[in-house]
Amino acid sequence: MIFDDIFGGFVTLFSDSYAIWFVLLASFVGIVFGALPGLTAAAAIAMMLPILIAYNDEIGGLAGLAFLYVIGKSGRYGGSIAAILFNTPGTAASAATMQDGYPMTQSGRPGKALKTATVASAYGDYFGEFVLIFGAVAIAAFTRQFGPPENFAIYLMAFVVIGSVVNDSVVKGIISTLFGAFIALIGEDTITGQFKMTMGIDELESGMALVPLLIGVFVISEVIIQAEKAAKTSAVKYAAASLDDPTSQYFTWSEFKRCVPLMFRSSIYGSLIGMMPGLGSSVACFVAYGEEKRKAKNKEEWGTGVVEGIAAPESANNAVSGPSMIPLLTLGIPGSTIAAVLIGMFLVNGLQPGPSIFATEPPLFMGGQLVSPREFIFGIFAAGLVGIACYALIGYFAAPWIGRTIALLPTQYLYPFIFIIALAASYSSRASIWDVGFALLFGLIGYAMRRTNFSAAAFIIAFVLTSSMEEAFRQSMIISDTGLMIFFSFEYQNKFSYAPIFLIIGLAVLVMRAASPYLGKRKSNA
Amino acid sequence: MFSVEFSNENYKRKLELGVGLVVMAIGAFFVTQALTIGASKEIVGPRTMPMALAVSMILGGAWLTLRALRGRAGLIKPGYGFLESDLKRISLVIACGVAFVVSFWAFGYFIAIIITYISMLYTFGVRNKAWMAGGALVFAVVLQWLFMGVMLLNDPSGALIDIRQYTGLISGV
Numbered sequence: 001m002i003f004d005d006i007f008g009g010f011v012t013l014f015s016d017s018y019a020i021w022f023v024l025l026a027s028f029v030g031i032v033f034g035a036l037p038g039l040t041a042a043a044a045i046a047m048m049l050p051i052l053i054a055y056n057d058e059i060g061g062l063a064g065l066a067f068l069y070v071i072g073k074s075g076r077y078g079g080s081i082a083a084i085l086f087n088t089p090g091t092a093a094s095a096a097t098m099q100d101g102y103p104m105t106q107s108g109r110p111g112k113a114l115k116t117a118t119v120a121s122a123y124g125d126y127f128g129e130f131v132l133i134f135g136a137v138a139i140a141a142f143t144r145q146f147g148p149p150e151n152f153a154i155y156l157m158a159f160v161v162i163g164s165v166v167n168d169s170v171v172k173g174i175i176s177t178l179f180g181a182f183i184a185l186i187g188e189d190t191i192t193g194q195f196k197m198t199m200g201i202d203e204l205e206s207g208m209a210l211v212p213l214l215i216g217v218f219v220i221s222e223v224i225i226q227a228e229k230a231a232k233t234s235a236v237k238y239a240a241a242s243l244d245d246p247t248s249q250y251f252t253w254s255e256f257k258r259c260v261p262l263m264f265r266s267s268i269y270g271s272l273i274g275m276m277p278g279l280g281s282s283v284a285c286f287v288a289y290g291e292e293k294r295k296a297k298n299k300e301e302w303g304t305g306v307v308e309g310i311a312a313p314e315s316a317n318n319a320v321s322g323p324s325m326i327p328l329l330t331l332g333i334p335g336s337t338i339a340a341v342l343i344g345m346f347l348v349n350g351l352q353p354g355p356s357i358f359a360t361e362p363p364l365f366m367g368g369q370l371v372s373p374r375e376f377i378f379g380i381f382a383a384g385l386v387g388i389a390c391y392a393l394i395g396y397f398a399a400p401w402i403g404r405t406i407a408l409l410p411t412q413y414l415y416p417f418i419f420i421i422a423l424a425a426s427y428s429s430r431a432s433i434w435d436v437g438f439a440l441l442f443g444l445i446g447y448a449m450r451r452t453n454f455s456a457a458a459f460i461i462a463f464v465l466t467s468s469m470e471e472a473f474r475q476s477m478i479i480s481d482t483g484l485m486i487f488f489s490f491e492y493q494n495k496f497s498y499a500p501i502f503l504i505i506g507l508a509v510l511v512m513r514a515a516s517p518y519l520g521k522r523k524s525n526a
Numbered sequence: 527m528f529s530v531e532f533s534n535e536n537y538k539r540k541l542e543l544g545v546g547l548v549v550m551a552i553g554a555f556f557v558t559q560a561l562t563i564g565a566s567k568e569i570v571g572p573r574t575m576p577m578a579l580a581v582s583m584i585l586g587g588a589w590l591t592l593r594a595l596r597g598r599a600g601l602i603k604p605g606y607g608f609l610e611s612d613l614k615r616i617s618l619v620i621a622c623g624v625a626f627v628v629s630f631w632a633f634g635y636f637i638a639i640i641i642t643y644i645s646m647l648y649t650f651g652v653r654n655k656a657w658m659a660g661g662a663l664v665f666a667v668v669l670q671w672l673f674m675g676v677m678l679l680n681d682p683s684g685a686l687i688d689i690r691q692y693t694g695l696i697s698g699v
Contacts, residue, residue: 054677168603171593175549175586182556182579189572196572197559220623227619227649228612416646417665419619420639423626424669431680433630440623447616451608452545470575477570 002137009378012371013386016379018063023383026070027390031399033071034078035406037088038222039418041075042337046214047421049341050428053348061349061364062379068345069380070387072338073125073321076281077391078402080117080314085110085403093281093317096289100302100309107305111249114399116310119251120263122392124315127267128274128322129384135275135323137358139330144355146498148475149486151332153499155469157506158277158333159462164513165276166455176455180462181469183208190471203434210344211429213463216442217449217456218337219422224447226415255307262292262308263315270319277327277335280457281317288316322384328353329377332468337457340464351376534602541607542594549587556580618649634684635674636693639666670696 013019033044045068052064079094084101097117104113146154159181163174186197187207198204266288273284292312293302302309324335325342332354334340346353350364357377363370371379426439446456479493480486487499560576593599622645630638643662652658674681675697683690 051677171586171589175583175590178579178583178586179552182576182583185576185579192566192572194564194572196563197556197576199559220619224616224619227615228610412647412650412652413661416643416650416652419622419646420643420665420669423623423642424639424673427630427635428673428677428679433627436623436627436630440620440627443623444616444620451606451611452541453603453606466575473575474570 002134005137005374005378006133006381008375009380009382012062012375012379013066013382015369016060016062018059019066019379019383020386022059022063022067023070023387024390026067027074027387027394030071030074030076031078031081031391031394031402032406034075034094035081035402036409036414037082037086038226040079040218041072042214042341043218043222044071044075045338045341046211046218047418047425049211049214049344050425052345054428056345056348061345062376062383065342065345065349065380066383066387068338068342069325069384070391072336073318073384073387074391076318076321077118077121077125077314077395080121080310081114081395081399081403082406084113084117084310085400086407093285093320094313095282096285096313096317097310099289099313100305100307103303103305104307104310109249109305110403111400112251112307113305113310114403115249115251115396116255116259116307117314118392118395118399119256120259120266120311120314121318121395122388123263124267124270124317124319125321125388126385127264127315128271128319129381129388130322131271131275131319132322132325132329132384133378133381136326136329139326140355140358143330146355147492147495148472148479149492149497149499150502152469152472152476153487153502153506154331154333155465155472157502158327158331158465159469160506161509162277162458162461163455164510166458167453169453170510170513172452172454173458176449176458177462179454180459181466183213184463184466185470190467191474201434203430203432206430208438208463209429209435210341210460210464212426212435212439213442214337214341214460215422215426216439216444217446217459219418220439220443221446221450221456223415223419223422224443225450226411229411251307259308259311263311266292266312266316267319270316271323273316274320274323274335275326277333277461280324280336281320284316284320285313288312329357330355334461334464337460340461343464349376535597535599537607537609538602539594539597539599542590542599546587546589546591546594549590550584551587553580553583553585553587556583615649619646622646622649630684632684632686634687634689634693635681636666636670636689636696637684637687639669667696671698674699 029044030041033039033041048067052067056064076093080097080101082088083094083097084105087098087102101113101117104110159177160174163177164170166173166176184207186204187195188205189196195205269288269291270281270284273287289309289312292308293299296302296308298306324339327333327335328339328342332352334343343353346357351357351373356373358374360372360374363372364376422439423436426436427433429435449456449459476486477483482489486492487503490497490500557577557580560573560580563573563576565571565573622642625645626638626642629641640662643665644658647658647661670693673679674693678699681690681693681697681699
């Protein structure tokens with residue numbers, strides 16, 4: 001059955017020429033944005049989202065969603081190029097890759113390092129993609145029976161889990177979540193139609209748009225940081241040895257065979273971490289690097305430029321990509337910023353993220369043809385599988401060239417260009433100059449959040465989730481005879497409720513995270 | 527070594543104290559905003575969740591403040607704090623953004639792009655006038671065509687001047 005679905009997904013994808021082109025384009029764009037230090041796939045998505053939404057009807061829903069989905073994958077991989085060549089992680093996900101990637105570059109083997117990263121990333125990404133395909137379908141069959149109390153409990157659990165694991169400080173993570181949630185509540189009330197907290201600004205009656213927020217916290221805050229550096233020299237110092245020397249630049253077959261067990265284990269770490277909302281690639285890469293170094297026979301060589309030190313973090317950080325979609329597709333909870341943005345694109349196409357996304361009815365009209373939601377979602381999975389192959393091919397053959405080109409880009413021209421595109425994209429989201437002002441405001445807020453260790457990711461995810469959470473809460477209250485006790489009872493409307501279980505999980509994660517510094521201190525004292 | 531750690535700790539403590547107070551102030555502002563929502567007859571109305579979030583923010587801010595007052599803010603990690611911040615550069619970037627908003631209102635989209643791009647290049651240290659003017663013009667033409675011509679966005683007239691009869695030649699609208 002599921003193999004038929006996968007085959008059907010490929011048919012859906014390949015019958016849409018726009019989708020194929022957009023997958024190819026996303027593979028390239030994601031690598032470039034990931035490789036640019038400071039810029040991430042989320043920044044690329046923020047700037048391109050208005051264009052994709054505006055053209056959604058013309059290009060068909062699959063092309064836009066496939067573009068966003070693949071850019072998340074290729075962006076994660078692209079970060080390794082900067083980590084290996086410039087000793088600067090293009091994204092937080094490739095921070096661990098620097099440990100062995102850059103020493104390899106210094107020793108004159110940048111080609112081998114880049115090829116190792118490419119192969120390991122593709123391996124991990126395929127592993128994660130299959131976990132997603134088989135896992136999501138199985139879990140969705142179970143979560144489809146949930147009602148409003150369970151949905152509210154899941155949202156609350158997600159808020160607590162994301163807030164408490166997303167960075168070092170549990171309190172700051174939770175505050176970031178609360179802040180995003182409050183901003184999301186501005187605008188028209190979904191149930192009463194009353195306007196809330198608009199401060200007399202007409203533009204806020206329809207709520208705060210996602211695009212200016214994304215652009216503010218991810219793009220403008222980064223431009224401010226780059227303006228502070230304001231170096232007139234090139235964006236990055238390219239200290240790489242010549243890539244023209246073909247000797248010692250290949251990831252050999254024997255090295256690949258040696259790395260397969262390690263990549264397999266690292267992909268498992270990445271997939272498990274990816275399934276948990278809030279934990280992302282940056283955690284996975286360090287867990288895999290640390291674990292594999294601990295197990296390695298040559299652990300004293302790690303950090304001096306060994307292929308295993310690149311293969312482990314790269315396969316783990318890309319294995320996060322697919323499973324991070326599982327909470328979104330089975331519970332409607334985005335596990336990452338990119339998944340949060342995907343919700344917007346799903347809604348534009350008439351799909352509500354959650355277990356019902358795997359239903360076969362009612363059909364959707366897309367790209368001039370009728371497709372079921374299930375066919376559509378498997379079309380996106382197929383786009384992911386094709387996208388991995390595309391970025392792997394581009395990366396394997398062109399990563400040195402992309403790195404070399406990025407090294408030549410001068411920041412004094414690059415970041416003003418990005419700033420203007422960001423402002424133009426903010427305006428284009430609703431053709432409102434207010435949105436440009438909001439993007440600037442959230443740029444400053446995002447900058448302050450980064451400097452004081454608050455989490456932009458938790459802020460965005462909470463912003464996206466809150467209206468659904470409020471709706472589930474108020475629906476629960478309407479059907480409840482016992483008020484708030486509906487969330488703590490194992491039964492409502494004569495059926496079993498999982499709500500208390502989710503609340504207990506959320507509370508347990510919060511307590512464990514809050515207690516972990518004290519437990520760690522006691523352990524080290526002992 | 528000790529003095530460096532001590533001063534770091536002291537800086538972080540002060541900053542965390544400020545952060546806690548700012549979070550509490552934002553929470554208090556949110557409470558005032560939540561109070562503007564009309565009360566309803568339902569058990570849980572539109573005011574419930576904003577109020578709960580705002581109060582939680584105040585509590586979170588209070589926690590940070592108390593932690594800082596008790597001297598438990600910890601040491602500074604790389605990238606934390608504003609010690610390396612350049613206020614002049616931050617102000618310039620925001621001023622460029624404000625220039626975009628004001629010039630958009632006064633002169634329309636096309637000229638706003640030109641003014642903002644030139645001012646951003648200046649902010650980033652570019653002094654080559656030919657590049658600044660030429661680059662800004664090319665960039666404005668491309669964005670005018672893409673956003674107004676292809677995406678068909680609203681291109682309002684400037685309050686002071688209206689050049690849409692010319693920019694319309696680019697966007698074809």
